[in-house]
Every structure is written in structure tokens, then in C-alpha cells.
Amino acid sequence: LESTVYLWNKVFNCLYPKPNAIFKLICFPWAGSDSTYFAKWGQNIYDSMEVSCLRLAGRESRLEEHFANDINQVVEETVHALLPIIQDKPFAFFGHSLGSYIAFKTSLHLKEKYKLEPVHLFVSSMTTRPLKVWPQIPKINELSEEEINSFLIEFGGTPITFFDDKQLLQQSIPKLLADIHFDMPSKAVLSCDLTCFVGSEDVVKDVEAWKDVTNGVVDIHVLPGNHFYLLKPDNENFIKNYIIKCLELSMLANF
Numbered sequence: 001l002e003s004t005v006y007l008w009n010k011v012f013n014c015l016y017p018k019p020n021a022i023f024k025l026i027c028f029p030w031a032g033s034d035s036t037y038f039a040k041w042g043q044n045i046y047d048s049m050e051v052s053c054l055r056l057a058g059r060e061s062r063l064e065e066h067f068a069n070d071i072n073q074v075v076e077e078t079v080h081a082l083l084p085i086i087q088d089k090p091f092a093f094f095g096h097s098l099g100s101y102i103a104f105k106t107s108l109h110l111k112e113k114y115k116l117e118p119v120h121l122f123v124s125s126m127t128t129r130p131l132k133v134w135p136q137i138p139k140i141n142e143l144s145e146e147e148i149n150s151f152l153i154e155f156g157g158t159p160i161t162f163f164d165d166k167q168l169l170q171q172s173i174p175k176l177l178a179d180i181h182f183d184m185p186s187k188a189v190l191s192c193d194l195t196c197f198v199g200s201e202d203v204v205k206d207v208e209a210w211k212d213v214t215n216g217v218v219d220i221h222v223l224p225g226n227h228f229y230l231l232k233p234d235n236e237n238f239i240k241n242y243i244i245k246c247l248e249l250s251m252l253a254n255f
Helices: 002-011 036-042 071-086 098-114 145-155 160-164 166-180 207-212 233-253
Strands: 023-028 049-054 091-096 120-124 193-199 218-223
Touching: 002 071, 023 036, 023 071, 023 098, 023 233, 036 049, 049 233, 071 098, 091 098, 091 233, 098 120, 120 233, 193 207, 193 233, 207 218, 218 233
Parallel strands: 023 049, 023 091, 091 120, 120 193, 193 218
Antiparallel strands: none
């Protein structure tokens, strides 16, 4: 039990534990991000839902650990930490940008190896074919700091103050580029329902491809904004309320 709790607390950030929650929402952060943004969702959300967010190696309390070598390493560690926690309650996944891909791959691994699936997979600002969005992802050793800065700005959503702090920029660049260079997904079929959110001005356009990865119902919602549209309070509230509604309906359907 102690090792299970230790692993969970190492790999996931749950700022607001809710032991009596009906279901769990597991979030997956975008490239170069940490777990804080999504972990805070647990504060102002219904008591029926407990929110946790994946904490990747090389970040936050895991700063001394090496970045994962590939996406499969991330998925295996994620599943290992999740398994003891998700078998007693329904769970759902939400990922933004690259986090959507990790959530998707984690869902596939759970189904193929353990016959488990989220009741709902929520993805955001990502297609199933990321190389169509960013066909020429830069490599850090080929770019100047100014060029890396420009690339991050194109990625959208990063506070301007971030670029004024050169030390922070230098620390964060390896995290972001290590994330982006993960392998691309293989096609497989899930059976859970899936919802894709995307910004109206996002470079990600091929979101219809999500309909090919599951036999469940697939809904697509376009919200105002760019790749980081969800940082707008109105959009964030819409997503939270939508997730709650979907999970409550899924619970009713199972009674």
C-alpha cells in the first residue's frame, strides 16, 4: 500500500483529494508544462469529481529525474501508477495538445493489456496525426535562443514575461522539445466516447480524424481562441461543465 501511494503521489498531482468522489478525472499536460494548471481544476469543481494531473519526469518534484526516452516509457509508468487507483471508480482522461496524445496512448495500453478503458476520453488541440500540424519540428541544437523563442511564441499561450526570464527560458526549452519529439501515434480502436475541443484559430485542423480511433460517440467542439484557447476563463468553465455533464450522463447510463 505504501509503495502504491508513493508512486501515485510521485507521478500524479492531486491538490484537492476527494475520497468520496464518484469518479476521477485524470489530466495530461501540454508540452513543456507542469501539472499545476489542471490540478487546480479540483478546487472549483463538483465534489463528485476528483481531479489529478500527470507529473512527468524532469519536472517539479521530479526535477532530478531524466526526461523519458519515448512515449512508451511515459505510458508504462503512467499505467503502473494508475492501475491501483482506477479499478474501484469510473475514470476519464483529459489531455491538451501533446497531453491528448499521451492520454490516447494510455487509453490504448489500458484496453489492450488490462481490458480497462476510461468512460470518456477528452482531447484538446491535437489531431491523431501531429506531424501534419508541425511537419518541421525544430531541434534544439540547430536553433539559436532567438529562434527557439520565436518557435515558442508561435506555439501560443506562453506568457510574455516567460521570454523576459532567460534562465527560465533556458530551463524550459529542453522540457518542451523533449515532449514534442515523442513518437507519433499508431492507429487503434477504442470503444469509449470521445470529445475533442479545439480553438477556432488553432493550427490543429484535422480533428475529424478522432472519429477513426473509437467505436464510441465522438463530439467536436470549436471554442474561440488559439492553441491555448482553454486558458480563457469562459472556455475553461465550458470545458469543466461539459466534462461533468458527460460523466454524470455516463453514470446514469450504467444504472
